[in-house]
Amino acid sequence: FLPHLVASMEQVEETYIMVKPDGVQRGLVGEIISRFEKKGFKLIGLKLFQCPQDLAEEHYIDLKAKSFYPKLIDYITSGPVVCMAWEGIGVVASARKLIGSTNPLQAEPGTIRGDLAVQTGRNVVHGSDSPENGKREIALWFGEGEICEWTPAQAPWLRE
Numbered sequence: 838f839l840p841h842l843v844a845s846m847e848q849v850e851e852t853y854i855m856v857k858p859d860g861v862q863r864g865l866v867g868e869i870i871s872r873f874e875k876k877g878f879k880l881i882g883l884k885l886f887q888c889p890q891d892l893a894e895e896h897y898i899d900l901k902a903k904s905f906y907p908k909l910i911d912y913i914t915s916g917p918v919v920c921m922a923w924e925g926i927g928v929v930a931s932a933r934k935l936i937g938s939t940n941p942l943q944a945e946p947g948t949i950r951g952d953l954a955v956q957t958g959r960n961v962v963h964g965s966d967s968p969e970n971g972k973r974e975i976a977l978w979f980g981e982g983e984i985c986e987w988t989p990a991q992a993p994w995l996r997e
């Protein structure tokens with residue numbers, strides 16, 4: 838067992854995180870951003886944005902056949918969202934853990950949905966479900982020049 842080889846296999850990933858309109862309306866933007874910020878992931882994109890219908894439909898294309906799809910599109914376009922791109926090793930799965938289960942009543946306390954929401958249709962935040970979808974969604978929601986490459990001052994204090 839060679840820990841340094843395992844470490845070298847760890848992949849830097851990107852995930853698309855979004856505060857949904859209910860999170861913005863309820864004043865939870867700072868709280869939600871700070872969960873990812875405090876964990877130690879790197880913010881590489883951030884904006885407040887009114888999502889147009891066609892973008893919402895494209896973002897949730899995999900759910901097009903679901904009965905809740907029309908209501909989901911109405912929900913996501915009902916007010917401004919906060920779009921974020923976060924980078925880090927293992928960030929996709931870790932962000933999903935920080936967010937918690939889709940149904941907030943089943944989400945563990947300590948997770949964003951577990952702490953801050955009560956209904957699936959108002960679950961305050963989105964997170965990509967795979968590294969591939971992370972890349973796809975960041976390309977969908979951010980334009981050229983909206984993603985920043987930078988090195989946080991805390992970098993050497995997060996990873997040895």
Ligand code: UDP
Pocket residue numbers: 900905909938939957958959960962963964966
């Ligand atoms: N959703 C809903 N009703 C359902 C399932 C999902 O309104 O029965 C909404 C909910 O806002 C959820 C989003 O559709 O976050 C996307 O569903 P998915 O299964 O991808 O859940 P997530 O990845 O957001 O946990």
Ligand code: MG
Pocket residue numbers: 964966
């Ligand atoms: Mg999903």
